[in-house]
Amino acid sequence: MAIQVGDKIPSITLKAVTPEGTRDMTTDEIFGGKKVVLFAVPGAFTPLCSAQHLPGFVEHAAALKAKGVDTVACLSVNDAFVMEAWGKDRGVGDAVLLLADGSADFTRAVGLELDGASFGMGVRSQRYALIVEDGVVKHAAVEAPMKFEVSKAEVILEQL
Numbered sequence: 329m330a331i332q333v334g335d336k337i338p339s340i341t342l343k344a345v346t347p348e349g350t351r352d353m354t355t356d357e358i359f360g361g362k363k364v365v366l367f368a369v370p371g372a373f374t375p376l377c378s379a380q381h382l383p384g385f386v387e388h389a390a391a392l393k394a395k396g397v398d399t400v401a402c403l404s405v406n407d408a409f410v411m412e413a414w415g416k417d418r419g420v421g422d423a424v425l426l427l428a429d430g431s432a433d434f435t436r437a438v439g440l441e442l443d444g445a446s447f448g449m450g451v452r453s454q455r456y457a458l459i460v461e462d463g464v465v466k467h468a469a470v471e472a473p474m475k476f477e478v479s480k481a482e483v484i485l486e487q488l
Contacts, residue, residue: 331438332471337463338437343408343428343457345415350408358425359463362398366427367457367479368435370442372406372414376476380420381455384481387425387473392481395488401425405432405452429453440470457484 331337344353358364367385369377369463382402385392387399401424404411408428413427427434435441435453444452457479459467467487469478477483 329340329439329456331440331465331468333465333468335465337460337465338434339436340429340434342403342434343411343430345411345426345428346406347422350412350428353427356463358401358427359460361462363396363462364460365397365457365484366401366460367481368403368440368453369455370404370444370452372404372410373417374404377404377455378413378414378418381479382414382420382424386418386420386423388481388485392488395485397488399425401427403427403429403434403450403453405429405435413424426433435479455479459484459487467488 337355340355341352343350369381385400385423392400405426407430411426411428432451440452440454442452455471457469458465471479
């Protein structure tokens with residue numbers, strides 16, 4: 329079952345890609361005592377993710393933070409090397425914390441995996457965005473298949 333409003337973020341270790349380098353980071357570190365906007369994409373370097381989803385959050389990161397968000401984070405079922413290259417390619421800098429969920433551990437734990445086998449991608453994440461306060465989901469916006477409507481940065485900004 330997919331994670332819902334009121335649920336606690338599961339304890340998982342992810343690879344965090346930051347301007348200072350890549351390191352292991354627990355979800356307790358990422359979400360504990362903070363207000364976080366987490367959005368997930370099916371894959372780094374995929375057309376919609378690269379052209380609209382990630383750039384929207386990079387563009388609106390300051391506005392999100394002005395509304396009390398401590399961290400804007402993007403998760404994908406890719407390895408840290410791909411996430412690092414994607415961040416450089418898209419000019420992410422420190423606007424968005426990139427999180428590599430290479431084995432889909434977090435994605436499975438929140439029940440938002442996507443079978444991308446027909447696209448040659450294997451298990452991936454559904455497209456979604458969460459607003460999380462101190463590890464508890466306050467807003468969940470999961471996209472319908474092949475849609476990009478409810479998890480856009482502009483829509484999430486309106487929810488804050």
